[in-house]
Amino acid sequence: MNTWQSVRAEVLARIRSGEWAPGGLIPTEHELARELGCARATVNRALRDLADSGIVERRRKVGTRVATTPSRRTTLEMSVIRHEIQAMGAHYRYEMTRFETLPAPSHVADALQVRQGDPVLSVKTQHFADNRTHCCEVVWLNPAVLPDIDRRDLEREPPHEWLGRNVALTQGQFTILAEGATGDCARSLDVRPGTPVLAIERISWSDLVPVSFARQFYGPGHRLVSED
Amino acid sequence: MNTWQSVRAEVLARIRSGEWAPGGLIPTEHELARELGCARATVNRALRDLADSGIVERRRKVGTRVATTPSRRTTLEMSVIRHEIQAMGAHYRYEMTRFETLPAPSHVADALQVRQGDPVLSVKTQHFADNRTHCCEVVWLNPAVLPDIDRRDLEREPPHEWLGRNVALTQGQFTILAEGATGDCARSLDVRPGTPVLAIERISWSDLVPVSFARQFYGPGHRLVSED
DNA sequence: AAGTGGTCTAGACCACAGT
């Protein structure tokens, strides 16, 4: 069969067998197409897939190399918290506990690309699964990009769901780290201060303009699982 | 321009504008190709890309729907620890602190798909950046798949690097969580027990057979950053 | 049975990066 999957498998097998060593060039698309008896587009599809997985590296004029860094890319599904909770079969409830304009602290100013002390919107929320706090978050919003957001908008609906429906988010970045719970967060999650919590920082852009910077905290036992 | 990127952008714009609502069907590939004046393959490439990002969902005979779950997929680069450390400009050193065959505890037996109590290889390692422990890990190896691994192999080289060069790893899964440092791990990372650490659990398969189950611990301040 | 996406083909042109 000359499917692109079979081409991918063949190439992978040759890499695994050592026939094509890490750092070495493999044949060009034309050569592979001829050898395997399929169209170049098919080979291209297979090699592009391998490049997306980080198995090979491709550069024009140079060719395709077996990656020396056998690093793996893995994809995480960052779902809407409501769906995450409902998927567990739990009842979802959302609450906004703060909504106020504040001068931007330095780390927020960095993330939103505004000057330190510039006014930004600070929103605190909690997401409940069967009346236990599953996640609490602080969201900082760039008012320059959100002309007409209203307190009532976010009382009804979590910030990221509102943003998803009202702003053209073009890019996002996630940072994952472990922290000890502090103050409000510890109280919300009903854990002692210092308890390890998983923190996810999330920056959303709309056309290269930062729209929001969120810090989400998940209590003990929460796990992020890759798909693969 | 009839690039697949421009088709992708056009489709995205229509979704964002609300012209194509979440949950709704968008035109078929044929229709879009005709309307936008390009080949169907180009439309296919664009829509496939959007489907990979989770923006739309595609099913044969049904068509392409705007995803009701505006969940985002993001890719994490799980690099080899040595490269991670060298990329910071630090000196890398590796040490194996344990190598012994033990009866599999239940969580390890689950991960490696062996019976609880079956013999598995337990390896403890530390990875240093400029002589400070950057990461410590416990790796459990499935001896059924690793006939001729030797203690000396892993004294020279970290388990995952050895595996990468000697076993055809076909699949991996990562789980990320926050934990409090305990015992050996706390001592290795030079933190007090209970200090929040980022834990990454990693299972590697070779052709549906589990090869290794690793738990890696990173000290305070460590961050996983998505690419996007 | 019919309609949708999934893929392959053969050829072509282009963009880029070494020489």
Next chain:
DNA sequence: CTGTGGTCTAGACCACTTA
């Protein structure tokens, strides 16, 4: 300039799913 990958095309057939 040259050779590589990146992409587009027009057409074709296939696979799957719903009706």
